[in-house]
Amino acid sequence: MVDYADLAKPVIISAAFGSLAGWLYSVARFDTLPHALAVLLLTGVSLVALMRRSRALARVARLTAAVTAAWMLADTIAHFGVLPYVLLFTVPLFYRFVFTSASVLGGMFGANMGPAFLFVAPIVSLVDVVMVYKSRLYFGLVVFNDATIELTASFKTFRLGFADFLWYAATVAAAGPAKAPLAALAIYAGLLATVRIVQRCGYAPALPLPLLLAQLAFLVPIPLFS
DSSP: OOOHHHHHHHHHHHHHHHHHHHHHHHHHOOOOHHHHHHHHHHHHHHHHHHHHTOHHHHHHHHHHHHHHHHHHHHHHHHHTTOOGGGGGGHHHHHHHSHHHHHHHHHHHHHHHHGGGHHHHHHHHHHHHHHHHHHHOEETTEEOOOHHHHHTEEEOSSOEEEHHHHHHHHHHHHHHHHHHHHHHHHHHHHHHHHHHHHHHHHSOOOSSHHHHHHHHHHHTSOOOOOO
């Protein structure tokens, strides 16, 4: 039986944090290249941690994500003349709640990508499928070890990984304010379809269907009223 309310939680979280982070980036427009390099670093460390099942490396990746998310927010408030050091307190918060750092990073990069998301999403989905069968990070049937516990967020009926939150948030931010609700609904519908597959097959990747439906949402024309 599907818990519809529980399934909506990651969508709401990633959409809320992603939209906020995307809006902040759209206002500040800081250089994201240094942050992108940090995200590449944490991605590499995360992959090694999952393959080696290393909790220590997973914690390094988690800390890198927390610091990078706080760094991005610091660059944002610096644009408004606020001392960036006041955001040091957010690092423990981002480290404690992995979905927050993932959603902030995704939101800012999503706002940066904009329509280019349509070309990036299929590549991300393909990588997710490969990773599912290499690392066994299935939606609905996570093979637990110390590394996966560090890099996933737990809900009542399932767990979702760091990358899932990042790309859900990126999707909503890339959609822009007008299409953000439609993108969030598409992600929810994709998750619901993924759950149906899990109920039949026991596992499924959590990105392909949500991102595919979100791409379709991007193409829906939104009338502009003057």
